[in-house]
Amino acid sequence: MVCEKVLKGKYVNLRAVEKEDSEFILRLRNDESISKYLPKLNVSVEQQKVWIEKQRTDNDSYYFLFESKEGLPLGTISYYDIVGNHGESGRVCSIGNATQNVEALVLFYDYLFYELNVEYVTIWVYEDNKPVLSLKQSIGFKWTGNEVDAAGMQYRKGIINVQQYEEKIKLIKKMLKIG
């Protein structure tokens, strides 16, 4: 699925990933310093283009790229495994600064909760990825349990609904000096 419009913020814009973004995405995803906690994409640019073209026609995911106001690609974020009015968020990786990254999250969750009317969103975060655990908790995620992946790494599962998001978002938007 594709969000047809560009979600415009003060510091970044969020838009649907296009096949032309393949090279940037692969570079990001295969850079250990940026995407340490995401699976590597051992595919070619052409294979990634095919994957993106398919994703755009699937009905169970949205895949976003966020870019600076000057059009420089910064990172990605996705809502996927959608079943009815809930799904999972992830595929987050970025070369943006803190302000850009936080606003990208705000644009993303505003879209999910206020335009798609999503009931709740789930995530999972590796236990030693402390900054992301803190960030997700700070925007309203509640932790529901711990599990271990196939490689033996512990991760935490979380969930957020619109009420939990709204408890946090007003102050966050004030700090970002937006909406």
Added chain:
Amino acid sequence: MKDVYYFIEKFKEMMHEIDDSFDYSNLIPETNLLDIEGWSSLAVVFLVTMVDEEFSKDISAEQIKASKTLSDIFNLI
């Protein structure tokens, strides 16, 4: 007097505003930012605003990212 200890008190208040589930009583100027519970991109955003409001100084997210300790940030102010 707005010295480094005043900054740390304001920093603690800021962190509690973000998430009040952590204990910040042990923060000192030499505390490494990456060791602070709850430290995240959002804390950086809040810190930019706090420094502007409390100290009337503009510091950037990039400057904060390049800092290692609380005193490094205070030295930017």
